[in-house]
Amino acid sequence: MVRTYRAVSLLGIPFDDNSSFERGPALAPDAVKQVLTSGSLNKGTELGVNLADNPKWFFADNVQFAQDMHFNDAIEQAVAAQLDSGQLVLSLGGDHSVSYPILKAYAKHFPTLNILHIDAHSDLYDSFKGNRFANACPFARVMEDNLCQRLVQIGIRTLNQHQVEQAQKFEVEMVEMRHWPLEQPLTFDGPVYLSLDIDGIDPAFAPGVSHREPGGLTTREVINLIHQIDAPLVGADVVEFNPNRDIDGVTAQVAAKLTKELAGKIIESSLS
Ligand code: MN
């Protein structure tokens, strides 16, 4: 499918039913939007994209969840509606379970998608506490459904034997934090989707997460990873920010900054 995209839609996903530990990521979309519209930061990105009054990005209405529709279908349909109207998606909020339905919609538009996944956790559990859609499982579902040609994981520092076996089974390319930094920059062939779990960043920089895992990436390192993507960035999610665990809005500010840089990178690399 040859298609041109004219804008990036910031789509809030107020959903945390699949959080395996603490609720809160449902509050993230409004918390990030509040920072982005507060006047506390300007609208220029580090790569020189001016987001002020820029028609190439806009806030869409948050995804609506109805009793009579499965949550995965609600998310997939909302993302598909954006893509079908020529808008790429930068989603805000939710626990990490939201990435599976997002990527189901993306795979229909981008059959050769590469996924860059930043996270403390590999999220490859076949099932977690009996829930195959838990926030610990999305990339097992993604790989089973062949929703990407390549999955690269960065920031991982919580592996157990099951997850090692899952990574081998699905041929996941994983850069464990104990081996950081990269020996050479990542290179991609074809469109890239970035799934950004805020707990990939060290909790010293981003304490507002449900699963604080020390020994992570700096905010700077994540920004540089975004900037250095050498292929079209066609979409991204910012997940697992939990405003209930934040300290003085520090993590909200980190999430907003990363959202800006992601929006700028998508505009610069993928919009016509
Ligand atoms: Mn995750």
Ligand code: MN
């Ligand atoms: Mn995580």
